[in-house]
Amino acid sequence: MQNPPLSRDICQQHLEVTRRYFMRLGTVGFAAMGYPSLLEARDTDRDILAETIADLEYLTHPGEFETVERGNPPPYKLPPEKRLAIGMERNSWKLDVIPDSETKARVDNPLSREKGTALDFKSLLKLAGECPTRFLKVMTCNNLATPLGMGLWEGVPLRDVIWAAKPSANIRRVFYYGHHNEDPKQIFRSSLPIGRVLEDPPGDHPVILCYKLNGEWLSGERGGPVRMIVPDAYGFKSVKWLKSVVLTNAPAANDTYASGNNDIDSWMKTMCRFIYNPTRVKAGSPIPLTGLAQVGVGGLGKVQVWINPRPDEDWPKDDPYYTKAPWQDATILPPPDKWGGGLPEGKLPADVRFFTAEGKPTHWPMRYTIAHWATLLKGMAPGKYTISCRTIDNRGNAQPMPRPFRKSGRNTIEKSLITVEG
Ligand SMILES: Nc1nc2c(c(=O)[nH]1)N[C@H]1C(S)=C(S)[C@@H](COP(=O)(O)O)O[C@H]1N2
Ligand SMILES: [Mo]
Numbered sequence: 001m002q003n004p005p006l007s008r009d010i011c012q013q014h015l016e017v018t019r020r021y022f023m024r025l026g027t028v029g030f031a032a033m034g035y036p037s038l039l040e041a042r043d044t045d046r047d048i049l050a051e052t053i054a055d056l057e058y059l060t061h062p063g064e065f066e067t068v069e070r071g072n073p074p075p076y077k078l079p080p081e082k083r084l085a086i087g088m089e090r091n092s093w094k095l096d097v098i099p100d101s102e103t104k105a106r107v108d109n110p111l112s113r114e115k116g117t118a119l120d121f122k123s124l125l126k127l128a129g130e131c132p133t134r135f136l137k138v139m140t141c142n143n144l145a146t147p148l149g150m151g152l153w154e155g156v157p158l159r160d161v162i163w164a165a166k167p168s169a170n171i172r173r174v175f176y177y178g179h180h181n182e183d184p185k186q187i188f189r190s191s192l193p194i195g196r197v198l199e200d201p202p203g204d205h206p207v208i209l210c211y212k213l214n215g216e217w218l219s220g221e222r223g224g225p226v227r228m229i230v231p232d233a234y235g236f237k238s239v240k241w242l243k244s245v246v247l248t249n250a251p252a253a254n255d256t257y258a259s260g261n262n263d264i265d266s267w268m269k270t271m272c273r274f275i276y277n278p279t280r281v282k283a284g285s286p287i288p289l290t291g292l293a294q295v296g297v298g299g300l301g302k303v304q305v306w307i308n309p310r311p312d313e314d315w316p317k318d319d320p321y322y323t324k325a326p327w328q329d330a331t332i333l334p335p336p337d338k339w340g341g342g343l344p345e346g347k348l349p350a351d352v353r354f355f356t357a358e359g360k361p362t363h364w365p366m367r368y369t370i371a372h373w374a375t376l377l378k379g380m381a382p383g384k385y386t387i388s389c390r391t392i393d394n395r396g397n398a399q400p401m402p403r404p405f406r407k408s409g410r411n412t413i414e415k416s417l418i419t420v421e422g
Contacts, residue, residue: 062222127164173192269409
């Protein structure tokens, strides 16, 4: 099987993309980055890539997230008086943090609507104090091929609220519920082991009660006034229009998503998708390709592309994930200088987790976020090809391994047809 070469070595491409990226943003002198041999880079190549990545915005504007919701109507579509009455406005919002009496869970200071002790929005902000918890996280549904949106979420660790209720014994899980129009059929709920809530796995963020997205109050459409955000999980754990937290001694999950054959314990997977993948190009001109990688629990080591000049030939059945194909590395873009998503001047606020006091990420790419990637294909003869992209995680697992099962999160290898015209 003959494969057309990417005519320039990948290292050189890497320099071109990153250099141009920095130059466009006009921030960092590239020589200072320690890459000396740029003088030979050709301007046209740089410009092609620069143009293609110029439109990429890292964070998604809150109104531009894709939405996955149940409930008829969803609370934010109710008239304002009704929203106020059901606690779906910031100044009427209340949260129960109560024991599951059926399981003998013991909570000494329940926060409850019934007793007039439920947590309100002001008290939630008070718990956040001077240092609210802020982190980057991609919202992604295990049943969809592409992420829903990339956000900077702000809130209060769920454990702080739980400790305020003084739990004392017989608690193994946390069940939590969104608003459901007082109709049992519309309930959306999820759950977590108490251990995950009280202590974060090394290098992970806390589970938060979230009230801001990209520096703005969380809109009703995104789940406001308050939603759960579970950093390491797929979207169904991040219940919107949060109303109650139930501390239980039940040992098993009761998630709404469990009934849809979903793997409800799945950590987010690493995988990549195309953003810019032309379908028809002229021979002779370099072809820019861009995409995003979703960075799951395994981290992101590489993004690779495979140009297949024989798209109609069957691939050997014993290699279903094309591991023997001649994959070639693409470039993972460095963190942006402007983060987009509607942040004033594209600037992140202070105290974002895993960012330094100067606003620089302590490592990149970060788990449970996205990273953009780009590459330039050159020297492709006229003809029809498929182009595929895949990730390699930090342990060397090539997508869709180590977890290829569909209901634990979509991560099939994406393929795109391209015709190079003579
Ligand atoms: N109350 C409630 N919360 C919910 C849902 C829902 O239907 N109702 N959908 C969940 C699912 S399956 C996903 S993937 C995410 C989607 O979040 P988004 O609409 O903000 O993108 O919300 C989750 N939270
Ligand atoms: Mo979902």
